[in-house]
Amino acid sequence: MRPTPFVPLLSACLLAGAPARAATPAAAPEPRAVVVAPSAPAKPSAADAKAFVDGVNSELKRLWIRSSTADWIKATYITDDTERNAAALNEDVMAYLSGAIAASVRFDGVDVDADTARMLHLLKVATSLPAPSDPARRRELAEIAAKLEGIYGKGKWCGTPVPGKPAPRCRDLQELEEVLAKSHSYPELLDAWTGWHTISREMRPLYTRLVTLGNEGSKEIGFRDLGDLWRADYDMPPAEFEADVDRLWTEVKPLYDELHCFVRARLQKLYGKDKVPDGKPIPAHLLGNMWAQDWSNLYPLVEPYKGAGSLDVDAALKRQKYDPVRMVKLGEAFFSSLGLAPLPATFWQRSQLVKPKDREVVCHASAWDVTYDADLRVKMCIRPTEEDLVTIHHELGHNYYQRAYVHLPVLYQDSANDGFHEALGDAIALSVTPGYLKQVGLVPSVAKDDHGVINFQMKKALEKVSFLPFGRLIDQWRWDVFSGKIAPDRYNAAWWDLRRKFQGVDAPVARTEDDFDPGAKYHVPANVPYTRYFLAHVYQFQFHKALCEAAGWKGPLHECSIYGSKDAGKRLQAMMELGASKPWPEAMAALTGTKKADASALLEYFAPLRAWLRAQNAGQQCGW
Numbered sequence: 001m002r003p004t005p006f007v008p009l010l011s012a013c014l015l016a017g018a019p020a021r022a023a024t025p026a027a028a029p030e031p032r033a034v035v036v037a038p039s040a041p042a043k044p045s046a047a048d049a050k051a052f053v054d055g056v057n058s059e060l061k062r063l064w065i066r067s068s069t070a071d072w073i074k075a076t077y078i079t080d081d082t083e084r085n086a087a088a089l090n091e092d093v094m095a096y097l098s099g100a101i102a103a104s105v106r107f108d109g110v111d112v113d114a115d116t117a118r119m120l121h122l123l124k125v126a127t128s129l130p131a132p133s134d135p136a137r138r139r140e141l142a143e144i145a146a147k148l149e150g151i152y153g154k155g156k157w158c159g160t161p162v163p164g165k166p167a168p169r170c171r172d173l174q175e176l177e178e179v180l181a182k183s184h185s186y187p188e189l190l191d192a193w194t195g196w197h198t199i200s201r202e203m204r205p206l207y208t209r210l211v212t213l214g215n216e217g218s219k220e221i222g223f224r225d226l227g228d229l230w231r232a233d234y235d236m237p238p239a240e241f242e243a244d245v246d247r248l249w250t251e252v253k254p255l256y257d258e259l260h261c262f263v264r265a266r267l268q269k270l271y272g273k274d275k276v277p278d279g280k281p282i283p284a285h286l287l288g289n290m291w292a293q294d295w296s297n298l299y300p301l302v303e304p305y306k307g308a309g310s311l312d313v314d315a316a317l318k319r320q321k322y323d324p325v326r327m328v329k330l331g332e333a334f335f336s337s338l339g340l341a342p343l344p345a346t347f348w349q350r351s352q353l354v355k356p357k358d359r360e361v362v363c364h365a366s367a368w369d370v371t372y373d374a375d376l377r378v379k380m381c382i383r384p385t386e387e388d389l390v391t392i393h394h395e396l397g398h399n400y401y402q403r404a405y406v407h408l409p410v411l412y413q414d415s416a417n418d419g420f421h422e423a424l425g426d427a428i429a430l431s432v433t434p435g436y437l438k439q440v441g442l443v444p445s446v447a448k449d450d451h452g453v454i455n456f457q458m459k460k461a462l463e464k465v466s467f468l469p470f471g472r473l474i475d476q477w478r479w480d481v482f483s484g485k486i487a488p489d490r491y492n493a494a495w496w497d498l499r500r501k502f503q504g505v506d507a508p509v510a511r512t513e514d515d516f517d518p519g520a521k522y523h524v525p526a527n528v529p530y531t532r533y534f535l536a537h538v539y540q541f542q543f544h545k546a547l548c549e550a551a552g553w554k555g556p557l558h559e560c561s562i563y564g565s566k567d568a569g570k571r572l573q574a575m576m577e578l579g580a581s582k583p584w585p586e587a588m589a590a591l592t593g594t595k596k597a598d599a600s601a602l603l604e605y606f607a608p609l610r611a612w613l614r615a616q617n618a619g620q621q622c623g624w
Contacts, residue, residue, distance in 0.1 A: 157195030200519030309452025338569030405579030419535025
């Protein structure tokens, strides 16, 4: 797929990125006519095909730089003007890709070299939202895409007016998430959850139209629908890929079920079984996160052994006066310890590390190479918290990956599949262990007792394991929407059917088709494919184990940090340098020694906690 900003699953805003980049707003230049290729010979040759992909790489880089520049401006300075500018430049990209993909069909069946064949394939899947060839419909699609993301970025909940009382203060997503993270008041949680989910209602007709136009564009380039196109980006037939995702989910589901059972029992003690019944899904607003995808904020409530192995990193960051720049410098030092070069000076000049006070921005953390030439940047609204520190390590993982493959043609400037980029960032974050935090002076000591281990693993599982079904279901909903299996009049009902099925989570209040709850999750209005995050949550443990082995680690997997290992850095660099130039199984083998994805490393990592959960859940009514 086309390179996009990379978004962590740990970020404070937890949303995701779209294309992007630049520094000062500029008027959109007039779209110039794009000539994809000269008139085609009757029987094109392998040399013609190579010349074609060389031309595509050159023109795509020019167009992607323009559009990503406009997208960066739009993400860091949200106005009607920046939305319009981004839409115009993305329309140019859509126009070019439509023509280039259509022109590439004439090379079907031509005996070309492996590089040319791969680039022709990558061209066909180079956009997650192919536009129809009709200029008016293409323009409409670009405008809808920009509008949807703008609605999300500007979303606020202003409360329900009460007669005779002052108007309630409007709150943005970050403020509403603070309520879900910290409050144990059922009414407050319900208000924050239902309030945020009002912002997406106006998206529904726009999203319905986006599906229609996106499917049109997909069919024009040879795919059944938009979901078929997304699944074709994994070096295997779409049906085979979907089956492989199901295999991985089946491997990890028993661990999730054990965690769900334990957490529900703890929530019952706090809120009562009338609000959290046995054998039923958990109400979505009680899990400490707007989308119930990351349960980390429940840790104080479900902590297995109070205070055992406690690491108050938030307090240490504040006490040691860590500001956003110093936090990012600490992340950079991690990569330097692996033998990788420091970030360029322009990174520090161009990144957004602090939420501006004078304008609307998308706070969701993401990593960028704006010019596809090591113009590395991070966009975050950094706070002095452990969560943001881990997110920084994750985002910088993307940046170092981007720089490693910058020498390749632009069609290869991406990861082997989109799950690899997220997995790489998360695998690096797994090395932010208590031992690492002690090495860098953020905690004084590390407890090694069994109670401390279970606490540490619980904290990780609330972040990693809780996410697995959510990562699995978002694209299942969209695949079914794109295929027509889910009709527009069932968008919301089908969304909650899948959330109950996979997550064991339900809406806290009745929902109707006047609502559009999928749109309350950034990746849906921004049209960012989401299966990458599910894959990343499996791959990252596979990557982590391989890097730990390269570092010579002999202890339990959950205690390993590759900090300081030049050998691990060399193994990492060898995989990153491949970019998208090889099918993902080859990149997997370069790092791990095997071409198959599997969840055994994830299960190994959490083995102590899983045994503990089984004992704790004995006699409980698990399932939903």
